[in-house]
Amino acid sequence: xxxxxxxxxxxxxxxxxxxxxxxxxxxxxxxxxxxxxxxxxxxxxxxxxxxxxxxxxxxxxxxxxxxxxxxxxxxxxxxxxxxxxxxxxxxxxxxxxxxxxxxxxxxxxxxxxxxxxxxxxxxxxxxxxxxxxxxxxxxxxxxxxxxxxxxxxxxxxxxxxxxxxxxxxxxxxxxxxxxxxxxxxxxxxxxxxxxxxxxxxxxxxxxxxxxxxxxxxxxxxxxxxxxxxxxxxxxxxxxxxxxxxxxxxxxxxxxxxxxxxxxxxxxxxxxxxxxxxxxxxxxxxxxxxxxxxxxxxxxxxxxxxxxxxxxxxxxxxxxxxxxxxxxxxx
Amino acid sequence: xxxxxxxxxxxxxxxxxxxxxxxxxxxxxxxxxxxxxxxxxxxxxxxxxxxxxxxxxxxxxxxxxxxxxxxxxxxxxxxxxxxxxxxxxxxxxxxxxxxxxxxxxxxxxxxxxxxxxxxxxxxxxxxxxxxxxxxxxxxxxxxxxxxxxxxxxxxxxxxxxxxxxxxxxxxxxxxxxxxxxxxxxxxxxxxxxxxxxxxxxxxxxxxxxxxxxxxxxxxxxxxxxxxxxxxxxxxxxxxxxxxxxxxxxxxxxxxxxxxxxxxxxxxxxxxxxxxxxxxxxxxxxxxxxxxxxxxxxxxxxxxxxxxxxxxxxxxxxxxxxxxxxxxxxxxxxxxxxxxxxxxxxxxxxxxxxxxxxxxxxxxxxxxxxxxxxxxxxxxxxxxxxxxxxxxxxxxxxxxxxxxxxx
Numbered sequence: 001x002x003x004x005x006x007x008x009x010x011x012x013x014x015x016x017x018x019x020x021x022x023x024x025x026x027x028x029x030x031x032x033x034x035x036x037x038x039x040x041x042x043x044x045x046x047x048x049x050x051x052x053x054x055x056x057x058x059x060x061x062x063x064x065x066x067x068x069x070x071x072x073x074x075x076x077x078x079x080x081x082x083x084x085x086x087x088x089x090x091x092x093x094x095x096x097x098x099x100x101x102x103x104x105x106x107x108x109x110x111x112x113x114x115x116x117x118x119x120x121x122x123x124x125x126x127x128x129x130x131x132x133x134x135x136x137x138x139x140x141x142x143x144x145x146x147x148x149x150x151x152x153x154x155x156x157x158x159x160x161x162x163x164x165x166x167x168x169x170x171x172x173x174x175x176x177x178x179x180x181x182x183x184x185x186x187x188x189x190x191x192x193x194x195x196x197x198x199x200x201x202x203x204x205x206x207x208x209x210x211x212x213x214x215x216x217x218x219x220x221x222x223x224x225x226x227x228x229x230x231x232x233x234x235x236x237x238x239x240x241x242x243x244x245x246x247x248x249x250x251x252x253x254x255x256x257x258x259x260x261x262x263x264x265x266x267x268x269x270x271x272x273x274x275x276x277x278x279x280x281x282x283x284x285x286x287x288x289x290x291x292x293x294x295x296x297x298x299x300x301x302x303x304x305x306x307x308x309x310x311x312x313x314x315x316x317x318x319x320x321x322x323x324x325x326x327x328x329x330x
Numbered sequence: 331x332x333x334x335x336x337x338x339x340x341x342x343x344x345x346x347x348x349x350x351x352x353x354x355x356x357x358x359x360x361x362x363x364x365x366x367x368x369x370x371x372x373x374x375x376x377x378x379x380x381x382x383x384x385x386x387x388x389x390x391x392x393x394x395x396x397x398x399x400x401x402x403x404x405x406x407x408x409x410x411x412x413x414x415x416x417x418x419x420x421x422x423x424x425x426x427x428x429x430x431x432x433x434x435x436x437x438x439x440x441x442x443x444x445x446x447x448x449x450x451x452x453x454x455x456x457x458x459x460x461x462x463x464x465x466x467x468x469x470x471x472x473x474x475x476x477x478x479x480x481x482x483x484x485x486x487x488x489x490x491x492x493x494x495x496x497x498x499x500x501x502x503x504x505x506x507x508x509x510x511x512x513x514x515x516x517x518x519x520x521x522x523x524x525x526x527x528x529x530x531x532x533x534x535x536x537x538x539x540x541x542x543x544x545x546x547x548x549x550x551x552x553x554x555x556x557x558x559x560x561x562x563x564x565x566x567x568x569x570x571x572x573x574x575x576x577x578x579x580x581x582x583x584x585x586x587x588x589x590x591x592x593x594x595x596x597x598x599x600x601x602x603x604x605x606x607x608x609x610x611x612x613x614x615x616x617x618x619x620x621x622x623x624x625x626x627x628x629x630x631x632x633x634x635x636x637x638x639x640x641x642x643x644x645x646x647x648x649x650x651x652x653x654x655x656x657x658x659x660x661x662x663x664x665x666x667x668x669x670x671x672x673x674x675x676x677x678x679x680x681x682x683x684x685x686x687x688x689x690x691x692x693x694x695x696x697x698x699x700x701x702x703x704x705x706x707x708x709x710x711x712x713x714x715x716x717x718x719x720x721x722x723x724x725x726x727x728x729x730x731x732x733x734x735x736x
Contacts (some may be wrong), residue, residue, distance in 0.1 A: 199587050292624060
């Protein structure tokens with residue numbers, strides 16, 4: 001427990017020298033090592049996506065992208081690797097990367113304990129995969145990451161006072177799946193006014209998360225709640241072939257994934273539906289015109305996942321140099 | 331500055347305030363200022379407000395007050411697109427019109443705030459004048475106007491509406507405002523809205539257009555259409571943006587999803603399928619839908635468009651026999667007659683574009699405030715003459731159009 005978990009570390013030295021941070025980062029290290037092993041075994045190649053580019057993932061709830069002056073052209077810091085992940089499938093059928101993302105989140109997120117303006121994501125993409133296959137891969141991966149950390153780092157969990165018994169359900173690797181419509185229904189039953197057309201709001205997500213003893217998937221979000229990269233169901237228009245993985249015990253969303261929009265005309269139409277200007281996505285759309293593989297994949301927030309596994313009060317405690325939204329920090 | 335617009339009358343109102351609803355006393359008998367029934371500019375001008383002789387509501391008001399009611403008993407305060415306003419009036423977007431930039435934009439923001447009416451900040455302000463955080467001159471920027479408004483508005487009144495159109499999405503204007511510390515007081519008090527600009531009355535079916543020096547346009551070619559029409563100056567043409575019913579519906583839903591604490595406004599041009607577009611916007615959850623009649627607009631437009639393209643405001647209103655809960659209209663609104671006719675025909679509030687700009691230019695300190703006092707007085711006179719004491723009680727029977735059988 002940290003006294004100032006809502007406001008970030010008191011100073012960099014105190015944070016960097018704290019035994020809790022050391023234990024946390026060792027757990028994080030182990031989680032990622034386990035992920036690399038698991039994915040390599042499943043035939044995935046690790047790639048290194050760009051840090052800047054002419055465009056980046058547009059849809060991140062209310063957050064702002066960071067502009068970079070690239071020889072007089074407006075470039076962006078990556079908010080996620082999604083566009084490059086899809087393009088990379090022209091090289092390999094199964095890829096993943098662990099990369100930093102920068103999102104200037106709304107200031108109201110500074111005290112949610114769940115948002116960082118700069119964070120890392122374990123991003124996976126799989127050519128030809130369905131939503132169901134991606135969900136299965138995420139489930140296996142998460143269970144394996146936690147199994148390894150729990151088995152190999154008992155001391156670190158002890159330093160943090162984290163009872164690993166709470167992962168008894170998780171390590172079995174069977175996570176419940178509910179649709180977005182069912183989640184909305186449950187929230188309404190709990191008296192929470194969740195919009196059926198929108199992403200689960202943070203309070204709603206926390207409510208569902210607090211009721212579960214293991215992570216669970218929410219699938220099939222409505223169009224209008226996500227960006228154009230999430231593919232619309234060909235059989236159920238208005239519904240997306242996507243999913244979130246939500247942690248138990250109120251830790252909230254860990255991972256988002258979907259089948260991807262990969263056909264040119266569909267991508268342009270969806271860009272318009274999400275208020276985007278296709279003109280700025282020219283490199284990406286040019287690739288699509290000639291064809292890119294259908295795929296599914298997901299991104300797992302490294303700090304959020306570490307926070308959950310380590311049982312931390314706030315996500316910043318899982319980052320050596322945390323940047324809380326709006327807080328000036330190194 | 332505003333050819334074809336009653337600039338003199340607007341400026342007079344900005345100087346004299348409420349007394350300007352009457353002819354000037356000193357010119358009485360010499361100058362027939364506004365007393366001649368001149369050629370009506372459009373159908374809305376040609377319509378007349380028609381008070382009944384028998385007034386049940388006036389009796390109810392008389393009983394309520396215990397005295398004869400007067401125009402001063404008309405209550406004009408109303409809710410506009412999620413905001414509480416002292417008048418059924420808002421200040422429309424003035425785009426990147428150079429005339430609206432700099433100190434004038436700030437003066438306008440301060441005065442709209444002081445009166446407690448919502449203000450729309452036009453698309454293109456960020457691409458043209460910058461946001462004002464790390465770049466350029468803060469007074470010309472969006473940030474400058476937001477700050478000026480927030481500092482002068484009373485508790486619980488008014489609100490700021492930030493517009494974005496297709497190319498502005500590249501500049502992420504909404505995301506910028508939503509995550510900016512300056513906007514936080516407005517956001518926290520529920521007084522920030524985002525307006526999706528589908529189009530504007532002055533050039534239905536076209537996007538925004540500005541004239542730039544050729545040198546300044548050189549860096550914009552990969553973002554905008556550039557047409558070298560004027561020698562050393564070029565036309566920078568934004569795309570109009572492609573909309574289908576599904577695109578409009580989903581864009582509104584995404585706005586609600588991404589900016590849950592901001593209100594959602596939608597601005598439509600006077601297209602022939604207006605009623606369908608209004609319906610889609612309302613069903614998707616827009617808090618307000620603005621219809622900009624063909625008479626509207628401060629912007630740069632090819633001359634044939636204002637003259638021959640788009641539905642006049644009166645026709646727009648006629649095509650919305652069951653108006654949505656918060657219909658806002660604009661289009662050459664500058665005095666109480668057009669305003670009250672619009673309200674009677676279903677609008678919740680009217681937008682002032684050129685009139686607000688001219689009034690502010692006439693006196694950057696108090697011009698708009700006095701102009702709004704004048705407009706409010708005129709509206710009270712008209713509403714009370716119709717035997718009503720709130721604009722919401724007006725209806726289509728209060729308006730007569732030439733050729734009406736009634």
